[in-house]
Amino acid sequence: MIDVRVHEVISVRHITESTYVLRLERNGLDFIPGQYISIGKAGSIDKRDYSIYSSLADDFIEVIIREVKEGSVSKSLKKMKPGEKIELEGPFGFFRLKPEDELSGKFLFIASGTGISPFHSIAKSHPGLNYTVLHGVRHAEEGYDKKDYSNGKHILCTSRDGSGDYYGHVTDYLRENSVAKDTLCYLCGNVEMINDVYDILEEQGVPSGNMHAEVYF
Numbered sequence: 001m002i003d004v005r006v007h008e009v010i011s012v013r014h015i016t017e018s019t020y021v022l023r024l025e026r027n028g029l030d031f032i033p034g035q036y037i038s039i040g041k042a043g044s045i046d047k048r049d050y051s052i053y054s055s056l057a058d059d060f061i062e063v064i065i066r067e068v069k070e071g072s073v074s075k076s077l078k079k080m081k082p083g084e085k086i087e088l089e090g091p092f093g094f095f096r097l098k099p100e101d102e103l104s105g106k107f108l109f110i111a112s113g114t115g116i117s118p119f120h121s122i123a124k125s126h127p128g129l130n131y132t133v134l135h136g137v138r139h140a141e142e143g144y145d146k147k148d149y150s151n152g153k154h155i156l157c158t159s160r161d162g163s164g165d166y167y168g169h170v171t172d173y174l175r176e177n178s179v180a181k182d183t184l185c186y187l188c189g190n191v192e193m194i195n196d197v198y199d200i201l202e203e204q205g206v207p208s209g210n211m212h213a214e215v216y217f
């Protein structure tokens with residue numbers, strides 16, 4: 001049976017009109033950066049999966065959520081107030097670095113939208129990691145907490161205007177900047193982006209064993 005835990009809400013930080021960071025009490029929850037939890041308002045039967053955004057060192061748990069227009073849980077969690085309770089299951093999932101790669105591996109993290117979440121947790125938990133994050137959004141305001149990544153390691157690809165580091169989709173960037181075959185590639189976000197990126201990396205000779213994906217929707 002899966003354990004259901006109750007955690008208090010500490011805060012809701014609104015980053016854009018639709019995207020927010022929900023901070024919860026940690027309550028000793030152990031996890032591996034890259035994993036996700038399943039959460040919902042206490043007393044509600046609805047729960048959804050969210051990757052953990054905070055780092056191992058933090059004494060709280062954070063998730064970053066984009067409110068879905070016709071959605072249920074992403075809407076209700078947005079309205080939560082400090083002190084209110086949520087139910088949490090997990091952590092779950094195998095989208096995480098292999099311990100033997102952490103010291104010597106060269107990582108490329110490719111995300112769309114809130115798919116940046118597991119990479120935020122990984123990058124903050126492992127400050128010495130050799131990584132680049134390629135983050136695909138529409139406008140620069142969606143470059144959530146860009147300052148948290150080491151200098152030059154976060155490339156914001158904006159598809160609607162030139163306000164980011166690169167004007168275009170992550171797929172355009174990858175076609176122009178090919179990836180070395182030995183790079184360990186982690187993909188997270190919507191399924192179209194993941195499929196397209198997978199094909200490009202495969203054409204560039206990255207073996208499928210070096211590619212890992214977490215699909216949000």
Ligand SMILES: Cc1cc2nc3c(=O)[nH]c(=O)nc-3n(C[C@H](O)[C@H](O)[C@H](O)COP(=O)(O)OP(=O)(O)OC[C@H]3O[C@@H](n4cnc5c(N)ncnc54)[C@H](O)[C@@H]3O)c2cc1C
Pocket residue numbers: 036048049050051052063064065066067068070071072073074075114115117214215216217
């Ligand atoms: C492993 C995993 C980790 C995830 N981590 C995150 C995360 O860190 N942050 C985050 O914001 N989301 C994440 N998601 C997506 C999240 O679980 C929910 O699907 C999302 O918040 C919508 O839930 P809802 O109850 O509001 O919408 P629902 O009521 O479930 O869905 C309403 C409608 O919106 C569609 N829909 C669902 N999700 C999206 C979306 N993201 N964009 C557009 N349409 C959508 C559905 O197909 C449905 O038609 C993750 C999903 C998985 C599987």
